[in-house]
Amino acid sequence: MSSPKVEIIENYCKGCSICVEFCPTNVFKMEGFVAKVVRPEACTKCMLCELRCPDFAVKVH
Amino acid sequence: MAFDYEQYLRPGKLPHIWCPGCGHGIVMKGLLRAIDTCGLEKNNTAIVSGIGCASRLPGYVDFNTLHTAHGRAAAFATGIKMAKPEMDVLVVGGDGDGVAIGGNHFIHACRRNIDMTYVLLNNYIYGMTGGQFSPCTPTWAKASTTPYGNPDPIFDVPKLAIGAGATFVARTTAFHATQIDKLIAAGLRHKGMAVIEVLDDCPTAYGRRNKFRSVVDMMKRLKEIAVPVKAAAHMTPEQLEGKVLTGILHQEERPEYCEQYQQVIARAQGA
Ligand SMILES: Cc1ncc(C[n+]2csc(CCOP(=O)(O)OP(=O)(O)O)c2C)c(N)n1
Ligand code: SF4
Ligand code: SF4
Ligand code: SF4
Numbered sequence: 339m340s341s342p343k344v345e346i347i348e349n350y351c352k353g354c355s356i357c358v359e360f361c362p363t364n365v366f367k368m369e370g371f372v373a374k375v376v377r378p379e380a381c382t383k384c385m386l387c388e389l390r391c392p393d394f395a396v397k398v399h
Numbered sequence: 400m401a402f403d404y405e406q407y408l409r410p411g412k413l414p415h416i417w418c419p420g421c422g423h424g425i426v427m428k429g430l431l432r433a434i435d436t437c438g439l440e441k442n443n444t445a446i447v448s449g450i451g452c453a454s455r456l457p458g459y460v461d462f463n464t465l466h467t468a469h470g471r472a473a474a475f476a477t478g479i480k481m482a483k484p485e486m487d488v489l490v491v492g493g494d495g496d497g498v499a500i501g502g503n504h505f506i507h508a509c510r511r512n513i514d515m516t517y518v519l520l521n522n523y524i525y526g527m528t529g530g531q532f533s534p535c536t537p538t539w540a541k542a543s544t545t546p547y548g549n550p551d552p553i554f555d556v557p558k559l560a561i562g563a564g565a566t567f568v569a570r571t572t573a574f575h576a577t578q579i580d581k582l583i584a585a586g587l588r589h590k591g592m593a594v595i596e597v598l599d600d601c602p603t604a605y606g607r608r609n610k611f612r613s614v615v616d617m618m619k620r621l622k623e624i625a626v627p628v629k630a631a632a633h634m635t636p637e638q639l640e641g642k643v644l645t646g647i648l649h650q651e652e653r654p655e656y657c658e659q660y661q662q663v664i665a666r667a668q669g670a
């Protein structure tokens with residue numbers, strides 16, 4: 339299995355912090371009003387961020 | 400694998416108009432996953448709404464969609480289903496749209512047990528018009544029209560739906576994203592009126608007035624208050640204080656309205 343790729347579509351992200359707060363392995367961090375992927379290697383592919391982002395801005399491949 | 404939402408979205412519509420952290424986007428995604436799970440055909444599916452932030456949902460999705468008058472979505476949807484009973488008909492809308500101005504249409508669709516799936520996004524407030532209280536605003540919560548707190552008791556939407564005759568009634572929250580699609584899919588498969596209430600967050604018109612510091616706080620509250628029906632069976636009334644039951648709350652079989660109406664047609668034709 340290839341390592342997960344977590345992507346944020348920055349012009350869809352509205353900076354609500356839901357992905358940052360609820361990722362069990364702290365993959366994201368807020369930078370200003372946009373979420374950034376800072377620890378992609380920690381991702382367990384639980385998919386919660388993609389499911390809960392209200393703005394279609396997170397994709398986990 | 401990332402879910403391909405784009406296949407069901409009208410091109411060029413994102414980013415949507417909902418505020419940062421508004422749960423309506425989470426529910427829209429769950430609805431699309433449920434439609435995908437059930438394999439509904441775009442051309443055979445109608446998604447109907449009234450007016451409100453929640454009622455903007457059909458504008459984003461690539462099906463037969465109707466954005467109608469405030470509170471009247473269930474009536475328009477009934478018309479579609481009666482004219483084309485082979486279609487899969489869904490209604491989406493807010494608490495204000497569904498059980499304030501639209502309460503009458505809502506209860507009669509439940510009573511008739513017409514085969515449709517009604518997803519009610521309950522964010523406890525009239526979001527679109529700036530935070531007036533709805534029949535779902537909790538007692539003593541603040542709204543723009545209840546600056547001293549809301550003295551009214553609430554409508555419990557599932558109880559209202561069950562009492563009015565809906566034959567599938569379920570509830571979840573915007574926090575419980577995977578349950579949204581499971582329950583909507585179960586509602587779509589059910590023959591008859593299916594009501595799925597999704598407790599939702601409106602940070603802009605409700606959260607700010609009611610001491611939620613952030614969207615994350617509102618999500619945490621949804622997580623805390625939800626108790627699955629099965630777990631609730633082993634809990635005391637004290638433990639259930641302030642909680643809401645989630646999951647499938649009611650399911651029964653009863654004659655469906657379009658099928659009943661076929662009998663009217665047969666009788667009129669002298670069969
Ligand atoms: C006949 C009529 N009365 C009032 C309005 C004003 N109005 C627009 S949306 C709305 C309330 C919407 O609240 P809700 O259904 O809970 O949706 P939300 O915005 O919270 O998602 C009202 C009162 C209207 N558009 N039409
Ligand atoms: S959940 Fe979505 S919109 Fe919210 S901060 Fe994360 S990527 Fe941005
Ligand atoms: S899939 Fe799960 S572990 Fe991976 S980034 Fe998203 S929330 Fe974090
Ligand atoms: S006002 Fe409330 S319901 Fe409307 S888009 Fe903003 S957060 Fe959502």
Ligand SMILES: [Mg+2]
Binds near residue numbers: 495521522524525
């Ligand atoms: Mg509302």
